Amino acid sequence: RRGISAPPRAQNVDDFDFCLPSHAQGVLEGLQRLRTNPKLADVTLVAGGREFPCHRGVLALCSHYFHAMFSGDFAESIAARVELKEVDPGALEMLLDFAYTGKVTINQGNVEGLMRTSSQLHFPTIQKVCSRYLRQQMDATNCLGICEFGESHGCPEVSSKAWSFLQENFEAVSLQEEFLQLSKERLATYLSNDQLQVQEEQSLAEAVLRWVRHDPGPRAQFLPELLELAHLVSLPDQYLQNLLATEPLVRDSDASKALVARSRAMVCTPCPKSHALRRGGRLSSEPDGPAPASVRGRAMPVPRRTP
Incomplete structure (x- = not known):
């Protein structure tokens, strides 16, 4: 038997549909500003002695790790402060900035820390971007280190590219x-x-x-x-x-x-x-x-x- 669907809602001739395209971006920027006021944040992350006020919802949307933490039956799901042990505070700050702005700057000095911390906290977008950066920057001077780094951090696409580079350029390496x-x-x-x-x-x-x-x-x-x-x-x-x-x-x-x-x-x-x-x-x-x-x-x- 076919279900009976509800008839479409009649639209009055005086209805006016309004959509503000910049609303989503404005909300995100507003949340970023609210991070500076701990009273308007609902959780504070602690890493390396530094404190980072932020919002559970934003973290859960960007990180599988935080989604599991805040939606599960863990003490951290209701805690006002969450300590993250063995997490690089500098890399964590960059991940949080990305969560609120969608922007990150990766360079040779921070890519390994970002990759390591994004793997720890399961920020998949940053993992992919770091992986792409490492593959693009690979040369004879660094392919061996990149290969080992990719293997130890579960990035097969990185280690595979490094292996291929080594095979084709062994003498230079x-x-x-x-x-x-x-x-x-x-x-x-x-x-x-x-x-x-x-x-x-x-x-x-x-x-x-x-x-x-x-x-x-x-x-x-x-x-x-x-x-x-x-x-x-x-x-x-x-x-x-x-x-x-x-x-x-x-x-x-x-x-x-x-x-x-x-x-x-x-x-x-x-x-x-x-x-x-x-x-x-x-x-x-x-x-x-x-x-x-x-x-x-x-x-x-x-x-x-x-x-």
């Missing part, structure tokens, strides 16, 4: 200060990426050596492990010979010397059919398939090389 500050685990993760594109075949090995030289005391022990990820068997024999003859880090490491010597042997001598070459000069028993091009008598471009 490896020359930056950020690269030298990487942990061993993080560096190994990057070197293990099969999609890295390099113009020079020895770029991976040179990047490893630069990283170790930056702090040789604690890092020298990792040289053999990292060189294994550098495709030594794809490098010219002359380069490997020079490593053995002139590179102190290699000469001082028995494991590294053995790895380079083994890689030279693989470059110059075809592998038996029963062995297929793995990355970094390691052998794997795989009876089927031809030996890789990189061990057919001379070093060939690694798969990562830009076409």
Whole structure:
């Protein structure tokens, strides 16, 4: 059965419909002015010893965090003061200004704090804007830090863009200060990426050596492990010979010397059919398939090389 809808309300000939387009903006601006008078605010946020008078309704509209807080059965829903622990007061002030004005200025000095605090307090619009800013500002000097930052703050679109940038610009990235500050685990993760594109075949090995030289005391022990990820068997024999003859880090490491010597042997001598070459000069028993091009008598471009 169809429901019976109410007839449209008859409009009198003397009715006058009025709409003030600026009303919504005027109310928002008025609320912003009222923030300066604590008596006209209904909640005060406290962060880092600073107090921020504001209005529950405005916060709930802009933040999932505050919407849940003020609409749920929490003590904060009726409290006059709400303390926010481990929240950056400077970033909080910017978020509140945005909530009342719709305006925010993002720069290299505040983007990380804004992203972190907007993630904590669930301001989705600011999260998206910060994400866009980071992707637009990405270059060889900062992509590694942006990648880790995106991963730690649940921003896959940021970390994904940083990974892509690294893959396409590894050589430029490896020359930056950020690269030298990487942990061993993080560096190994990057070197293990099969999609890295390099113009020079020895770029991976040179990047490893630069990283170790930056702090040789604690890092020298990792040289053999990292060189294994550098495709030594794809490098010219002359380069490997020079490593053995002139590179102190290699000469001082028995494991590294053995790895380079083994890689030279693989470059110059075809592998038996029963062995297929793995990355970094390691052998794997795989009876089927031809030996890789990189061990057919001379070093060939690694798969990562830009076409």
